[in-house]
Amino acid sequence: MAEFSTRAIHSGQEPDERTGAVVPPVFLTSTFVQDGIGRMRNGYEYSRSGNPTRDSLQEQLADLDGGVRALSFSSGLAAEDALLRAVLAPGAHVVMGNDVYGGTHRLVNRLHVPWGVELTTVEMSDLDAVRAVLQAGEPGRTVVLWVETPTNPLMKIVDIAALAAIGHEVGALVVVDNTFASPYLQQPLALGADVVAYSTTKYLGGHSDVVGGAIVLRDEELAERVGFVQFAAGAISGPMDAWLTTRGIKTLAVRMERHSANAQAVAEALVGHPAVERVFYPGLESHPGHAIAAKQMRGFGGMLSIALTGGPEAARRFAESTEVFQLAESLGGVESLIGYPSEMTHASVKGTELAVPEHVVRLSVGIEDVADLVADVEQALTR
Known part of the structure; x- marks a missing residue:
C-alpha cells in the first residue's frame, strides 16, 4: 500500500x-x-x-x-x-x-x-x-x-x-x-x-x-x-x-507537519511566561497526556490553549490584541486564529460542567512563519 x-x-x-x-x-x-x-x-x-x-x-x-x-x-x-x-x-x-x-x-x-x-x-x-x-x-x-x-x-x-x-x-x-x-x-x-x-x-x-x-x-x-x-x-x-x-x-500531510511544528514552538515560548498560568499542549512533556499522545499520534497538532494569570479580563484583552492571529470562530486553516471559548465556540455549555474556564484562550496555529507567530503572542501578552 x-x-x-x-x-x-x-x-x-x-x-x-x-x-x-x-x-x-x-x-x-x-x-x-x-x-x-x-x-x-x-x-x-x-x-x-x-x-x-x-x-x-x-x-x-x-x-x-x-x-x-x-x-x-x-x-x-x-x-x-x-x-x-x-x-x-x-x-x-x-x-x-x-x-x-x-x-x-x-x-x-x-x-x-x-x-x-x-x-x-x-x-x-x-x-x-x-x-x-x-x-x-x-x-x-x-x-x-x-x-x-x-x-x-x-x-x-x-x-x-x-x-x-x-x-x-x-x-x-x-x-x-x-x-x-x-x-x-x-x-x-x-x-x-x-x-x-x-x-x-x-x-x-x-x-x-x-x-x-x-x-x-x-x-x-x-x-x-x-x-x-x-x-x-x-x-x-x-x-x-x-x-x-x-x-x-491533497496537502494535508505537509500542512499538519507545519501546523505541529509551529504550535510546538508557540507552546514552548509561552511556558513560563509571567502572564501565562498554564499551556495546554500535548507536545509538552509536562502535559499529563504526553506519553499517550506520543504513542497514538504521529505529531501533536496545531491546536493549543492557554490560561492567563490575570483572569478573564486578561484573557479577553489577549484575544483581542493579536495581529497575525485573527479573532474568529473555527480552526484548522492555514491562517492562525484565536478564540475565547467561553463566549464563542463553547457558549452553549456555559454554566454546565462542560463550561470552559473564563481565563482560557484557544489558539489555532497556522502555517505562517513561526517567528511572526511567536512575536505576535508575546506582544499581545504585554498589552
Whole structure:
C-alpha cells in the first residue's frame, strides 16, 4: 500500500476519462439523464443520492482512515446527527467526555435527550470512571461511547485503544471525533474504534473556505444505515464543497507537519511566561497526556490553549490584541486564529460542567512563519 501522502493525492482522483484532466471535474448537476425508466448511467440518478464529486471525496476519506466507507455531509454536526439517528432509539444511553466540543454536547443534550436518550458525561481520561458509568443491561444499555482526543479546547488526551476495549465490553459503538488530529496524525480505526467523525471544515479542508463533515466507518452494514439517514434527511455536501475539501486533503500531510511544528514552538515560548498560568499542549512533556499522545499520534497538532494569570479580563484583552492571529470562530486553516471559548465556540455549555474556564484562550496555529507567530503572542501578552 502506498504511503499516506501519496494516497491523499491520488485516492479517488482518477483522471477524467473523456479529457484526461489530471484534476477530476466538478459535477455541478442536480440530476442525471436516464437511458430508460430505472436505467441509470453508472448508478447516478439525483445528486442527493449520489454525485461523482462527492463519491471521489468519500473514497479519499475512507482510504486515508482505513475504513470500508465514508460519507460526506454538509457540516460536522450534520454528520454526527446522522450517525446518532442511525443507532439511537428512546432509552439508549450515550457516554461522552466532560470536555467534549460544545456543539456535540448541545446536539445530544438538546435534540436527542428530549427524544428519550440518556446522556452521561465523564472524565474520559479516567478509565475507571468510564467503566463505572457504562451500562450493559437492557433497557438503557450504553449504545455509544463518544471519544474526543485531543479535546476541544483543553487538549486532554485519552487512550483510544483502551477506551475501545472498554466500550466493546458492553457492546457500545466507539466513535472518535478526530477533527483536531486529522487522519494524518491519528488513526482511530486502527486503534480499535468503530467510527471516526470529522468536521472537514477544519484541517481536512484546511483553508477556511468550506463547511463540511464526514463519518468514516469500518462496518458496511452500519454504513448503509447511516447512508440511508443521509439520503432520507438530505444533509449532503454539495459538489463544490466536496471538491474544495478534496483539494485541501491533497496537502494535508505537509500542512499538519507545519501546523505541529509551529504550535510546538508557540507552546514552548509561552511556558513560563509571567502572564501565562498554564499551556495546554500535548507536545509538552509536562502535559499529563504526553506519553499517550506520543504513542497514538504521529505529531501533536496545531491546536493549543492557554490560561492567563490575570483572569478573564486578561484573557479577553489577549484575544483581542493579536495581529497575525485573527479573532474568529473555527480552526484548522492555514491562517492562525484565536478564540475565547467561553463566549464563542463553547457558549452553549456555559454554566454546565462542560463550561470552559473564563481565563482560557484557544489558539489555532497556522502555517505562517513561526517567528511572526511567536512575536505576535508575546506582544499581545504585554498589552
